[in-house]
Amino acid sequence: MMTGDRKQEFYDALLERNTEYEGFFFVGVKSTGVFCRPTCPARKPKFENCEFYYTAEEALLASFRPCKRCSPLSHPNQVSELVQTLVQAVEENPEKKWREKDFRELAVDESTARRQFKKRFGMTFVQYARARRMGLAMKEIRSGKPMIDAQLTTGYESSSGFRDAFLRIMGEAPSSVQEDHILKASWLDTRVGPMVAIADETQLFLLEFVDRRGLEKEIEVLRSKTRSAIIPGKTSPIELIERELDLYFKGELFKFNTPVRLLGTPFQMMVWDKLKKIPAGETRSYTDIACEIGKPTAVRAVARANGANQLALVIPCHRVILSDGSTGGYAGGSIRKKWLLDLESKSNYQVNE
Template identity: 70%
Template sequence: MITAENKKEYYQALIDKNTEYEGVFYVGVKTTGVFCRPTCPARKPKIENCEFYETAQQALLASFRPCKRCRPLSHPNQVSELVQLLVEAVEANPEKRWKDRDFQELSVNASTARRQFEKRFGMTFIEYARARRMGLAMKLIRGGEAVIEAQLSTGYESSSGFRDAFSRIMGAAPALLGERKILKASWLDTKLGPMIAIADNETLYLVEFVDRRGLEREVERLRQKLKSAIIPGSTQPIRSIEHELNQYFDGKLSEFKTPLCFLGSPFQKHVWEELKKIPYGETRSYSDLAKAIGKPSAFRAVAQANGANQLAIVIPCHRVINTDGELGGYGGGLIRKKWLINLEKRSLK
């Protein structure tokens, strides 16, 4: 988690081109749309134009592209030509969805690419390409309705990768929606990192951390189930959840009132209803939960339903841990799970 203090420290390191901070943070520069490593030789931005990230993936998801001068994806040591080739291939076509045959076209072995990327960046090449693509769509969502309107009036239809990336992830280009149901999506900056919220005028369908594993698939499932398209914007349930989450993160709210829609199988819905009953500040094990729904042997299915939750924090799947007291899994990452459990325990006192 990057605090206000970290921010000052990182900015100083950036000014000093301090090599000790290589790999500790990346900086996104709002005025240019690129992200850099701390020692970038380019002229340093003003602090108000900097956003700091702990991983390259987070910077990509926030819609920054890698700087051509400091090549944030090729440090600290020189990367192989293979990795460089792949990064460049993504930049040439950032909205593309990569398949195995695309590697063949580049004469690259898919599993070598996977291994080298993972070793270097802690994510596979496919995850890298997805983060870059998601980032493009997220850029429009972050900008909100005004950005879409501006793009429409300045020939959005002909603008590069944006439309493709956006429609591949969110369902359709805004101008082509026609009769379909429309959901709105907003970017929420929270203490625990950026989240995305999707709702119509009545209920909230999804709220997730932007870097959650599998978010793109979740969004796709949501679109297909509701036969809908998603455009940037806000609705009453989004404004409500944003307000409630802020209060929650400050330890001032223990129960959410924003209207929710559970989109899942009857079994999943049953599990989610039961999850909502776990009191603030307490935890349960997967087998406790299985017993509570009257299916004590189904704890694996329960764990899966837990993982399929699309309403992070609001349906408190972070309150479910392993029987032995270990944290278990969490789609938003274990650091966040731990933080949430601690927040609730602290706030109860």
């Protein structure tokens, strides 16, 4: 049962169009019969005309129909048709070097493409296409083909141009890259915001919310520690974690089976091991964790290790709260942390052993 305080919190977020609440609740408007996401641009209803729901399914079952303005049944970060069109075009001809006329042929504005890709992937469309071409170059190099073949296959007439582009995107010179030095990164949409997953062919190295503070630095540290190039793409661990995340957010799974690679100090590894053992629906304090690892005075060090976790949800650092019972901070946002704990504490959710 939703409390009055929670309803007021959601109503305030609705009035402010607070993007931090995207995916956390939906509002049914009794005067119109529609339900909306928190950031809907439509005129705001009176509090007494609002019914609040944690899921779109609950709103639908309460006979509300989805709002046509904010499309509450789609991800708030759903890929636009323009992005879909260009991604498909790249996949159909990944070796292609894009020029102005190519955008005109697709009736796409080049500057719009640049903005949308920058917002979506953190890189312009040209950078995206170039990275995809470089991914093909890696396949050529790993197959043992001469460097010149990889260079020409990806459309670089100059060997120095190929090397410079490779260094800029991959972080290593072509001749030094081995198969186990390639990581792939993929954008994953979830109901509480997009995440980025980075993995090789066998293990997941990073899973973070895209809006996490310091994400770019995290990725650079990962690149440095593994001495790897990171390129767009999917691997088996990324496909598996995507399926498991879908089940998690449906309340059907709370123990992840995706194989992971942990990169940390012995102390961090000890803390992360304790975090993995916190059951869904339960919490521990930083002091609890410090005592469990036999270092009761290392509370601050535990907090730092908790914050250094690069596998959100898989290593459930969101289940660590303050000693006074308050939720405390979370790199993915305190509102998101509170929502995750609420999800896991509901009685109808059970841990999958």
